[in-house]
Amino acid sequence: MSPDPTAGPTTDLITVVLVDDHAMFRRGVRAELEAAGAGVVRVLAEAADVDEAVRAVAAHAPDVVLLDVHLPGGGGVEVMRRSNAPGTRFLALSVSDAAEDVIGTIRGGARGYVTKTITGPELVAAIKRVSEGDAVFSPRLAGFVLDAFAGSIELAAVDEDLDRLTEREREVMRLIARGYAYKEVAKELFISIKTVETHMSSVLRKLQLSSRHELTRWASDRRLL
Amino acid sequence: MSPDPTAGPTTDLITVVLVDDHAMFRRGVRAELEAAGAGVVRVLAEAADVDEAVRAVAAHAPDVVLLDVHLPGGGGVEVMRRSNAPGTRFLALSVSDAAEDVIGTIRGGARGYVTKTITGPELVAAIKRVSEGDAVFSPRLAGFVLDAFAGSIELAAVDEDLDRLTEREREVMRLIARGYAYKEVAKELFISIKTVETHMSSVLRKLQLSSRHELTRWASDRRLL
DNA sequence: GCGAGGATCAGGGGCGTCCCCGATGGTGGG
DNA sequence: CCCACCATCGGGGACGCCCCTGATCCTCGC
Known part of the structure; x- marks a missing residue:
């Protein structure tokens, strides 16, 4: 909503680690972030599987991890489980809009979940909001999360x-x-x-x-x- | 994030019912919405307690109910429990930032929770996002919800x-x-x-x-x- | 009416759970 | 050295869980 100076760095660049098993997709996201997110977001590293991701998060302690949900070696949830990174927030970025993926990922500790249909500027905005401590969901997905939380799902x-x-x-x-x-x-x-x-x-x-x-x-x- | 035509009316005015037990506060919110939300938001009715609120929601079927959490007659949760309004979304608007209030209200079915420190334009934006199906939280509160949901509490x-x-x-x-x-x-x-x-x-x-x-x-x- | 299915109950048996009593060996501190 | 604590095991018993067979009563629909 509004910038919250207590929740994260808003003046410096927001540092990001990008986790996805498809190099082509990583390249695309990186290009989008460098175009739409110039001066706001900086990609520190990429990872293609769970092990790489855990190492990258530990090495760079990024503000935000863009995390694919389906991943060789255990999935995005596994990355969050094995990462001990208090200052880092995880934003799931997935093709799946299935309720179980969304809910499982949130249960695992992600602060947001957006689908890959997102545009570059929207993604930059989402990263910014997550880094500030806000929760971000594609509108269509927000319902899943709150319904599940209210106990009325499934x-x-x-x-x-x-x-x-x-x-x-x-x-x-x-x-x-x-x-x-x-x-x-x-x-x-x-x-x-x-x-x-x-x-x-x-x-x-x-x-x-x-x-x-x-x-x-x-x-x-x-x-x- | 982006307008979602499937989730709610974005072209028409967003209709709102305002629930709070303090007439002064209702007046203030109404004034803010009419100033900052002109052409976007329209307040259909107000209510000062649970019974009035339930009747107003039933009578007007608004897009969004701005709902105070602490309310004579049972609280905001009671209003949601007694309202059968499929097309209506509830946005909690409270002075309290206590975790139990936030979590209880979300469990009760609210689609968002903002504190009364919010500014007029921010409130209009929050109403707009909720009416589109998105989830809205003050950044400080998002953590409560997701932490509770991830089960990392206690x-x-x-x-x-x-x-x-x-x-x-x-x-x-x-x-x-x-x-x-x-x-x-x-x-x-x-x-x-x-x-x-x-x-x-x-x-x-x-x-x-x-x-x-x-x-x-x-x-x-x-x-x- | 008659069969289907639901709710109620009984007896009995195999096994699981949880407790009592007791015992042995290892380990670490005063 | 002895005591406290831990991990390991045994016998035996009271009770809980789950299944089986078999029964009565009721309601509902064909």
Whole structure:
């Protein structure tokens, strides 16, 4: 929004490391940044895979890393996981606009995510904003992130499985996933332990799980708790 | 970033409902929007509490609701919860920059969060971006949201408990929390089931938990998996 | 009416979980 | 040297989890 002098250097050049496995694409981005970002952005180094990227980040401690999501050696998330760079912010730059890529990358610690359809000036603006501490998303992607954060995402995907459960089964499932023992579920729902067992049996079968532990993780992954 | 014709009206006026319990502040915002946002933003209605806000949103179906976080009758989150307005986006406008307010509001479904230190032109720009589907945060706040989302919060608090575990106990704990049975942990670590039981006993005691289910949730909440 | 499916419950069995008791060996500090 | 702590293991027991078979009652739709 407005320059924030506490969040990053706005007077000096913003230093950038560029990570992408396609040399041609790196060349293009670099050219765009040198054209549209002259006087604003400076590319310190490039990297073509995870190992190179980690080394480059460690060596140059850039303000911003432009990070491809799909990358030989583990993907962009792996780069962030293996990099210990407090002053560095990661901006994902990917062809993918799939929700799982976006969300996974944000979970991994990226401060923004833009698609490769972006233009040079827009990319420069995005880098600038990320370096100032702002979060940047292509408009189309912002919804994914906030929806996921609000816990309302992938309900569509879940529903295929979840809809096959009856109302009562869902109640039992919710309590079990939250760590209730069968006995406690029974008391909570005013039914016998045996009925709880019957419902759980159905739940596990319908969700293709084999134990309450898997159920806990399943529900936790989908934020159903 | 760039106008996205699929995400919202950019040619017409962006319609706004203004929710704040202070008439003086509403008046000020309205004046700013009419000055800086002339030809861009149009305020359809104002509301001073949750009930009024819900009614105003339902009646006018605005593009954007400028929403105070602390509000008589339940707060801004309550307004979003009770409003069924698919085409409407909520932009929180608050004095508070507390992490819990920001995160709670985003969880509640807001598409952005700016503080009242914002200037008129910045607010107009924020409204415009939100109406286009983008996410807007004051730079200082973006960090909260993404940190919370990446789950890197409260790691400091964990260490106090976690440090009391021995190395071996941590290994066992990690596997158990991931859903391994005692038998599987034993095989994985080349020790007997009995040793696994001993370690688990220590882990549960030290973490003040009473079952592996609680441990799973404990670790899951802290993203130690 | 009759079958399908949902909700309720029982008995019994195999195995997992968690605890109690105990034991041995290693390691490091007072 | 002894004590504290750790890692390793065992027996045995109470209870929880999950499955199986089998049952009753209800509702809904054909």
